[in-house]
Amino acid sequence: SAVISQKPSRDICQRGTSLTIQCQVDSQVTMMFWYRQQPGQSLTLIATANQGSEATYESGFVIDKFPISRPNLTFSTLTVSNMSPEDSSIYLCSVDGTVSGAFFGQGTRLTVV
Amino acid sequence: DAKTTQPTSMDCAEGRAANLPCNHSTISGNEYVYWYRQIHSQGPQYIIHGLKNNETNEMASLIITEDRKSSTLILPHATLRDTAVYYCIVRAQAGSGGSNYKLTFGKGTLLTVNP
Numbered sequence: 001s002a003v004i005s006q007k008p009s010r011d012i013c014q015r016g017t018s019l020t021i022q023c024q025v026d027s028q029v030t031m032m033f034w035y036r037q038q039p040g041q042s043l044t045l046i047a048t049a050n051q052g053s054e055a056t057y058e059s060g061f062v063i064d065k066f067p068i069s070r071p072n073l074t075f076s077t078l079t080v081s082n083m084s085p086e087d088s089s090i091y092l093c094s095v096d097g098t099v100s101g102a103f104f105g106q107g108t109r110l111t112v113v
Numbered sequence: 114d115a116k117t118t119q120p121t122s123m124d125c126a127e128g129r130a131a132n133l134p135c136n137h138s139t140i141s142g143n144e145y146v147y148w149y150r151q152i153h154s155q156g157p158q159y160i161i162h163g164l165k166n167n168e169t170n171e172m173a174s175l176i177i178t179e180d181r182k183s184s185t186l187i188l189p190h191a192t193l194r195d196t197a198v199y200y201c202i203v204r205a206q207a208g209s210g211g212s213n214y215k216l217t218f219g220k221g222t223l224l225t226v227n228p
Contacts, residue, residue, distance in 0.1 A: 104158070
């Protein structure tokens with residue numbers, strides 16, 4: 001199993017500002033995944049972050065809006081840039097298990113006012 | 114788009130078995146069936162997965178039809194704490210590489226366990 005810690009757990013931000021979300025894993029992993037869950041909706045994959053390479057973004061998500069860093073095998077950050085109220089969501093970090101399924105952090109609940 | 118179809122919601126009485134169906138008629142030969150659940154305000158939690166044989170662990174049982182086009186997650190003795198959204202997902206096994214490692218979440222089934 002993997003233990004994932006996300007910071008902050010929640011935040012209220014002003015529109016036009018940026019927020020960086022941190023994800024720390026207790027073991028080394030090749031791929032880390034960032035998801036968004038809008039209010040009342042299911043999870044949508046934003047991007048896949050591999051250590052040592054550029055993140056791979058899903059359709060509808062761009063690096064300028066959601067820059068991702070992956071400096072080592074246990075850590076990643078997701079920045080939500082130039083925020084608007086539409087960015088209010090839960091953002092989740094995830095890693096794959098080697099045998100079982102994926103593990104998820106508890107999420108960062110973002111409210112943009 | 115999600116490759117699975119699940120009922121939007123289900124109810125179950127506490128102590129009874131909860132049987133959650135999932136259709137995945139376009140599943141590929143190398144794809145597994147994974148089940149996750151998301152309790153309100155928490156991150157999704159892995160429950161169980163299988164390829165073609167029935168599987169059981171401490172949380173649940175997974176029954177996969179012989180043609181692999183559908184499956185059922187069984188919670189043998191549902192409790193109030195099992196109230197959650199349950200997601201059925203098909204994908205290649207972790208570590209297999211390529212673009213088919215991604216988890217594509219559908220809307221899932223909201224299971225409500227009633228006292």
